[in-house]
Amino acid sequence: MDNKNFETEAIRTQLERSQFQEHSTPMYVTSSFVFEDAEDMRASFTEEKVRNIYSRFSNPNTTEFVEKVIKMEGAEDGYAFATGMAAIYSTFAALLSSGDHIVSARSVFGSTHTLFTKYFPKWNITTSYFDINNPDEIEGLITPSTKILYAESPTNPGVDIIDLELLGEIAKKHNLILIIDNCFATPYIQQPIKFGADLVVHSATKLMDGQGRVLGGVVVGNSDLVREIYLFSRNTGPAMSPFNAWVLSKSLETLAVRVDKHCENALIIAESLQQNSKVSSVKYPFLKSHPQYEIAKKQMKLGGNIIAIDVKGGIEAGRKFLNSIKMCSLSANLGDTRTIVTHPASTTHSKLSEEERLSAGITPGLVRISVGLENINDILQDINQALNS
Numbered sequence: 056m057d058n059k060n061f062e063t064e065a066i067r068t069q070l071e072r073s074q075f076q077e078h079s080t081p082m083y084v085t086s087s088f089v090f091e092d093a094e095d096m097r098a099s100f101t102e103e104k105v106r107n108i109y110s111r112f113s114n115p116n117t118t119e120f121v122e123k124v125i126k127m128e129g130a131e132d133g134y135a136f137a138t139g140m141a142a143i144y145s146t147f148a149a150l151l152s153s154g155d156h157i158v159s160a161r162s163v164f165g166s167t168h169t170l171f172t173k174y175f176p177k178w179n180i181t182t183s184y185f186d187i188n189n190p191d192e193i194e195g196l197i198t199p200s201t202k203i204l205y206a207e208s209p210t211n212p213g214v215d216i217i218d219l220e221l222l223g224e225i226a227k228k229h230n231l232i233l234i235i236d237n238c239f240a241t242p243y244i245q246q247p248i249k250f251g252a253d254l255v256v257h258s259a260t261k262l263m264d265g266q267g268r269v270l271g272g273v274v275v276g277n278s279d280l281v282r283e284i285y286l287f288s289r290n291t292g293p294a295m296s297p298f299n300a301w302v303l304s305k306s307l308e309t310l311a312v313r314v315d316k317h318c319e320n321a322l323i324i325a326e327s328l329q330q331n332s333k334v335s336s337v338k339y340p341f342l343k344s345h346p347q348y349e350i351a352k353k354q355m356k357l358g359g360n361i362i363a364i365d366v367k368g369g370i371e372a373g374r375k376f377l378n379s380i381k382m383c384s385l386s387a388n389l390g391d392t393r394t395i396v397t398h399p400a401s402t403t404h405s406k407l408s409e410e411e412r413l414s415a416g417i418t419p420g421l422v423r424i425s426v427g428l429e430n431i432n433d434i435l436q437d438i439n440q441a442l443n444s
């Protein structure tokens with residue numbers, strides 16, 4: 056198919072029909088595939104023939120899912136993983152050697168931080184952090200061993216934004232591989248490859264599935280780099296299951312309409328909370344008060360579905376807010392149809408010191424709202440009654 060618009064590609068990128076002429080792609084729940092004869096099998100293993108061999112390497116459903124993400128991100132190639140963390144871990148593990156160095160934003164997903172600080176040092180792979188709000192620090196951290204520049208934008212849970220074009224320029228100048236975790240934006244809102252990213256990683260568990268059902272991860276980008284990641288993964292086994300790929304490929308068909316509505320709801324809530332006297336600050340990329348509003352407008356089509364608010368009264372006020380919530384969910388997930396509220400200081404980030412939390416943008420009263428698709432009036436009513444109680 057020639058390149059079509061985003062929504063059309065998401066819906067019309069499909070596997071070839073089987074002899075049954077099905078309209079919707081069936082599920083290929085099979086661990087392996089069969090060969091005609093010895094020659095067919097030989098040529099398949101040497102990759103003279105491009106075909107499915109074993110579902111740890113590839114499977115029709117994972118191929119369909121990956122093809123969609125490749126088109127959405129404007130990438131050359133990709134590979135799908137069981138989880139977002141499998142995608143992130145395998146990407147680093149495939150591309151780095153002992154002695155290599157990573158320069159990363161400090162505010163990264165919790166498990167990514169654990170990779171950098173607990174596991175990679177075991178293999179003599181070190182990481183230096185820069186402050187997401189101070190990209191001037193980046194070049195001073197780059198050494199001859201630096202291989203990868205890494206960031207998320209918007210960040211979790213502080214909803215900070217970094218200039219992807221600037222990161223692209225720095226990576227190019229210093230010959231680094233720029234990897235962006237694009238999970239919070241989705242390719243519908245932001246396409247980091249346009250700004251110079253070599254690879255884009257996703258937790259498909261979040262807005263891509265969007266309904267809180269399955270875990271998944273994907274990496275897309277430069278085909279030589281993806282080839283390395285594919286070979287690593289085909290031998291180490293973090294592959295996405297065909298069932299999850301089937302679910303996620305269907306999910307992508309509705310990504311655009313879902314994300315449009317998520318963002319519409321989120322902007323209304325963010326604007327409303329700015330007027331609320333129980334809240335000392337509201338951070339949302341498409342509010343003019345966001346410190347990087349201009350950059351957000353430059354690189355994002357919409358503001359996303361995550362709002363960070365600071366509830367007046369610190370840790371206790373944050374906990375009280377969660378306890379007063381009636382409809383929204385208290386859950387570790389995000390990007391679900393259901394609105395989810397979390398209080399990082401007393402939960403996901405409680406093991407960090409106050410100083411570490413603040414340096415990652417987590418104030419004591421910070422509440423993260425992952426805005427869902429319920430009726431806007433019902434979401435607002437629940438949040439307002441919890442703030443007023």
Ligand SMILES: *Cc1c(COP(=O)(O)O)cnc(C)c1O
Nearest residue numbers: 138139140164236238258260271
């Ligand atoms: C959830 C998340 C991950 C990890 O994804 P899993 O699918 O849970 O393994 C990585 N990065 C970001 C930004 C996330 O939100």
